[in-house]
Amino acid sequence: MAQLTYRDAVARAITQEMEHDPNVVFLGEDVGGAGGVFKATVGLLERFGPERVRDTPISEQAILGAAMGAAMTGLRPIAEIMFADFFAVCWDLVANQIAKSSYMTAGQVSFPLVIRSGNGGGLRFGAQHSQSVENWAMAVPGLKVVAPSNPTDVIGLFAAAVRDPDPVMFFEHKGLYSSKGEVPDGEIVDTLGSAKVLRPGGDATIVALAAMVPRAVAAAATLAERGIDAGVIDVRSLVPLDTQTILREVSATGRLFTVEENPRLCGWGAELVSIVAEECFNYLDGPPLRITTPHIPLPSADALEDMAIPSIERIVTTIERAMQS
């Protein structure tokens, strides 16, 4: 057991998988010599050399195309798209090529690759460097979508993603890079498509993802002091989605609250609410409720950004009010 930052967990995860399989290669902008703009890949170039850790030009299409072509010919590439916002300039490769080619070719090719990216807000970077875009990926058939909330999950889910035979979009949250957690020693390999119950609850179930998870946990602690026993589930993986764990918990508590950083429309929580409504409606004691960023681009000023993204206080008051009504 050791204290590790989320940032250092990324480097440890990549190291673990590159040591595990010589076909794992890594490419992206500033990932080698510079150790990544978020310093999440420090030391990898020195350890694995320039054949396996490749700095690229600012060419997001070429980065993802190279990863795709390498994956279909026997390698297991890890590609970095520095900020998730940049997916907008290479979305053809993600949504049209990587996601669809297994299906279109009747399974002739598969794509064991991972695209990691810095996702999410809270760092005052403004509207083009702060978006949570995991729901873009979730909307495309053929992509697996993962977003860890803590250092241990970074390693375990990343390993599962690299070893998975399908393309995985791995959303690291920029606002979590400096957060710390206890991480077990040795190899860690987790399972995609498994949500984690972080706190059981009797009155309500809060479902959260990535940076919203620690906020949901803190909110649940405050709610407990006020007499509301709210459980917390970390979704961890949007595709595949562990609906069984969520349906079980929500059926037991009768109330669902999602906490989403994405702008309101078509966020992952909307899909979850729809599943819950269809499949455990009769267990509900009240309407499912979504706590999200409003449907606006993220502003830059700290005062404004803090108002936009769900805060611990907003989670607490929203749930408290809903439970009292």
Place this chain on the structure above:
Amino acid sequence: MTSTLDEPAAPAGPPGIDPATLHRPEGSVDVPIQLALFRQMVRMRKFETRAYDLFMENLVKGTSHLSLGQEAIAAAFGEAMEEGDYTFATYRGHAHTLARGSSMTGVMGELLGRSCGVLSGKGGSMHLTDVQRGVMGSYAIVGAHLTIALGAAWSAQYKGERRVAVAFFGDGTTNIGAFHESLNLAAVWKLPVVFVCENNMYMEYTPIGAVTAVANPAADRASAYGLDSILVDGNDADAMYLTAREALDRARNGGGPSLIEARTYRSSGHSRADPGTYRPDAEVAAWKAYDPIVLYRSRLVARGVREADLDAIEETADGDVETATVNAKASPAPGADVLMRDVWADGGSSWRN
């Protein structure tokens, strides 16, 4: 007949192009390879002519993009590439797929949306893929597959394999960002990849010259990436074959990427929906007189190949196309079992438990 075995009759050259600007590869092509090139082109021509007829009968649905008139390029690479090399084609990829030896029934079946299709009817005309034969896919978003070819070449380089990736694309592709990203990265990483621009003078319906800052959309950009400017007669199967061999050898021997611009002309419109009326009659006529298969047949005969041998190649191709058509028509439509398969590598499509 004035030409000798060593000096085949020189073609007049592609219409409207200064012959002095064309790349003249060294060497000559032996008769057995010439016969193979002729056979390739004839098969492509007859296959696509039949495919067109089947559109008219509404047996091929959706859209389809023919490369009638452009066959010499795909044929040349089909013969010059080695087993294990990778082909990346576009939505205009019937010829490039057949060139690697894919079954005509499989390709025809795919066009008709039948079970015998090489993709079980899930890809269609624009996405032909036959991995066993090195056809790594046909891609329908302009430019994307140039970047994907980079990855296949990188993989070969990383594993120390002597494979080459070849990406075919049209003149319109030279104006999209992925083209430039790909050339740059290929040059910087010295990847074993050959980029083949089939310049048929039109990006869809618009003359390429009207929307491009340079006269030769690919060749004039090569210097920006430290590559040789190679403009070749894309209707001359011999010149194409020798140029292909040069580029493939260079890539295979660690010499890095090449960019080839092959000048050609499509006899038909951009797609099924396009009669091609935006093209001047004189231009169409001039290129029709410079048809790669007609030219090549004359050259082979001039070289002493018997007409009967060429006729036999044509007849065999006719038979193959007929067999493929009969097989495809007889094949059932794909069933519901295929619909939900192959989203994931395990064959399934489940996204939740």
